Amino acid sequence: MDYTNDPECKIPPALIVNMPELKENPFRNRIVESFSEDGQGNLSFNEFVDMFSVLSETAPRELKAIYAFKIYDYNVDNYLCKEDLEKTLNKLTKEELTPEEVELVCEKTIEEADLDGDNKLSFADFENMITRAPDFLSTFHIRI
Known part of the structure; x- marks a missing residue:
């Protein structure tokens, strides 16, 4: 090449x-x-x-948030729905949780982060959620 x-x-x-x-x-x-x-x-x-x-350690939080949202939005509809969250959680846990545990975590995540009550997370919902996650910046990177 x-x-x-x-x-x-x-x-x-x-x-x-x-x-x-x-x-x-x-x-x-x-x-x-x-x-x-x-x-x-x-x-x-x-x-x-x-x-x-x-994905570098020095990239701004706002930029990381945009791409994290895109990565987790499996169906590419500009929202994180329950199915997107289930896929994300299964990847994070290497499918070690039971389907019931996955469903519970996803339901609680939507319940706590969904600001407008549409049962899915918009980018604004997601951004608000990760501002309460102090380790987001340190985990959303790769070492080169």
Whole structure:
């Protein structure tokens, strides 16, 4: 792959998700898809650099929040619904919780974070929720 001779070339997701920095991350596929303009995980050089910039320890909280929301929004409807939260929780816990426990955690999360009562989390709801999570910045990064 020669970027100098073909500046439009894309890095395929299979190469990216197997990088040491992402290989063990349960969200590696969603991370790559979220930064990919084509939505399939193929990254241009600029998208690749953007991904590592956002995931760096020095990126601002607001930028990290935008991409965390995109990563967790599995159905890409600009909301985190119960199904999105279930998938996220199952990834985080390596599916070690029972379906009942997952459902309870997701219901409580929506109950506590849903400010407008529509039974799903908008970006504003999500942003408000993570402001109460002091460890968000320290956990939403990868070391390069």
